[in-house]
Amino acid sequence: MTRRSDTAITPDASASASASASASARPLLDVRDVRKTYHLPRGQTLKAVDGISLSVMPGEVLGLVGESGCGKSTLGRCLLRLTDVSSGEILFEGQDITALKERALRPLRQQMQMVFQDSYASLNPRRRIGDLLAEPLRVHPDPDGRKRSRATITARLHELMDLVSLPVSALERYAHEFSGGQRQRINIARALALSPRLVVADEPVSALDVSVQAQIVNLFADLQARLGLTYVFIAHDLAVVRQISTSVAVMYLGAVVELGETDAVLHSPAHPYSAALTAAVPRPVVGAARAAPLGGDIPSPVARPAGCRFHTRCPFVQDRCRVEEPALHVIEPGHSVACHFPLAEG
Template sequence: MSDDVLLEARHLSKQFHLGGRFTAGGRRTLRAVDDVSLTVRRGETLGLVGESGCGKSTLGRCLLRLYDPSSGTILFEGTDITQASTRELRALRPRMQMVFQDPYASLNPRRRVGQLVAEPLRVHPGPDGKNRSDAAIRDRLHELMDLVGLSREHLDRFPHEFSGGQRQRIGIARALALEPSLIVADESVSALDVSVQAQVVNLFMDLQDRLGITYVFIAHDLSVIRQVSQRTAVMYLGALVETGPTDVVFQTPAHPYTGALISAVPQADVRAPRREKIILRGDVPSPMNPPSGCRFHTRCPKAEDRCRVEPPPLRPMGHDRYAACHFPLI
């Protein structure tokens, strides 16, 4: 790993085994993440996009070892966390945190906000290796409330007393408590109203400018990804189909699936050249029985016989961009 790479996944896969001997159809394997390799550089935001069910959230949880990968390697700050013991992993946890999708379900309704945000501060020792004092925890809580735009009086309230946007700010404060270097934001604005989405997105960007945090930002809203990320990775049926700088990917998509996603985004500027609409046929195949060859060939308007039998590797397309396609758009 180079010094500017904070996180790297190599040939990462995650499978779930469903059913059993007494289930109709027998035991089946769901390939949620299939041979994914990517890097996340320090201080950047990597946007992860794709349709619902493509494996984005599973990949995000694997990157933090919330799910144990079925195969592959994850390097965080040069340490292989796939081989780390429970004790070794606990020492790394303060530097890698997550903001969950549902601000209603991710907060314990029986506990006050101060208790929720203070929990990681009580579980993990301070930088000196000793337990934090109550005064130090109180000062950190006040600092966190200021960072996320909430009042210090909010620490004494319960989660049900807040709006959805405020609850997500509480989740962000909890993730920031231990001063992490990496945060995985899993659809963290999708459950919010549009106006509140903009406020929370601006908060994420402001925190990155002030604290130098690295994000893996998972979303299906391409307008959000374009606003927050410097690089974008596109997933389809558990695999990466395109990665590259966000501006390059959005202006000249290489993979037909990326082109279809971007062509479906409404254009606000009526003076801009009209995009060619790419209409996809059929539904997303089941991850329990993915197609042979290129897994997108069943819906791709450019598919040929080669696509049905030969899986395309991620190939360089110039401008630090890679795409897995035999017949790219560029």
């Protein structure tokens, strides 16, 4: 890898995550300078999400990747208003949801759902699976604003079991009677109960065996194709992200440092951090070269370094990096990076 000259960079703060989408199409999800700050004892602050802007088009699968503690899960919860943001805007179908009261937000909950990492903790062990899946159908009215009948709910439960390839008899059982992969299928079914348009999947396969991971990722991909879903798929495993995502956002210390189409980011990474993550993916070929582990420790998010947040671990650091924070800017259509001296093939 070599470095691109920074004179060739054209700043653009409104870079889109997907170059393939029509310029006139409206994003399903539009995130504008979103921040989430936690105030800690002794006057300290933790910037878990630090000025993130990105767009997700209808039908897109955005992979959100980065090391543990970078703010991926916090951002995912903010996107669905499970956690309130400190500042910024989150637009769902053009409507800013960041300041909506719960009563106004409730109808939108049907359109935005989440699949959590811990498949067991996400399910009430004292209730049958059928009761858990039926609950959102009882709480929310149908698209015509009417309360669903028992027969309608039962028919929908059977549809959901078919969607996630589980037998109808699973509805009468409890969470502890299932394997981890089966429980995650149940969580996916619950997220789909109200036919949402957006699903945020927070590390949904990280706690599963490798063989089961592949099955669940394939299920996500199949459901996306069949139902036209839009995903924000949070993961630290780039092999998983490569398999399912159409675009990728790489996070480091609360900020997006690279954003673009999956092939561009994973095959030709422009940020040294992205390059280190992709190089660390195990090679399937025996004897294939392995990159050295990324050096240094992740700085504390409470005491983030001045300048570029990655400069303490970057092998290409220069004086400018230590004092000036780079903005996310376009280096080629559909590909943006927050680096003063992006990498180039060569």
